[in-house]
Amino acid sequence: xxxxxxxxxxxxxxxxxxxxxxxxxxxxxxxxxxxxxxxxxxxxxxxxxxxxxxxxxxxxxxxxxxxxxxxxxxxxxxxxxxxxxxxxxxxxxxxxxxxxxxxxxxxxxxxxxxxxxxxxxxxxxxxxxxxxxxxxxxxxxxxxxxxxxxxxxxxxxxxxxx
Numbered sequence: 001x002x003x004x005x006x007x008x009x010x011x012x013x014x015x016x017x018x019x020x021x022x023x024x025x026x027x028x029x030x031x032x033x034x035x036x037x038x039x040x041x042x043x044x045x046x047x048x049x050x051x052x053x054x055x056x057x058x059x060x061x062x063x064x065x066x067x068x069x070x071x072x073x074x075x076x077x078x079x080x081x082x083x084x085x086x087x088x089x090x091x092x093x094x095x096x097x098x099x100x101x102x103x104x105x106x107x108x109x110x111x112x113x114x115x116x117x118x119x120x121x122x123x124x125x126x127x128x129x130x131x132x133x134x135x136x137x138x139x140x141x142x143x144x145x146x147x148x149x150x151x152x153x154x155x156x157x158x159x160x161x162x
Contacts, residue, residue, distance in 0.1 A: 009154050015157075017093060018086075043087040071098055077124050081118045101135060112128070
């Protein structure tokens with residue numbers, strides 16, 4: 001995964017990306033904007049650590065959070081679709097998970113992360129990750145996996161528009 005290549009593909013297609021991050025705390029946005037030329041494709045990013053922030057800024061439904069929790073496929077999907085819509089971006093990228101060292105449970109252990117990428121007309125791919133390591137290692141791995149997912153969605157969207 002090459003972030004410069006991702007930025008170049010987005011910019012050359014005049015596409016934009018926005019981020020909605022919980023456990024990665026802005027790391028995905030930071031990784032993108034570290035690349036020269038990111039201003040040609042990066043719209044905005046939200047760090048929505050609390051449930052209230054997810055509801056207020058990303059239109060995540062309270063019912064979704066009550067039924068599935070913040071760390072769930074459903075929440076990652078609503079976060080990605082919500083940031084894409086709010087930012088009027090071509091791609092919305094989300095992360096939500098448990099970076100540790102505490103906060104895990106038997107059903108949602110430390111290292112459980114969901115990443116989502118919204119694209120096209122309300123399409124969204126979500127991945128469940130089981131990561132290990134320190135808090136920083138989990139966050140870095142989640143960031144990397146989110147960017148890989150974005151790259152896949154860019155390729156899919158490029159091929160579908162041919």
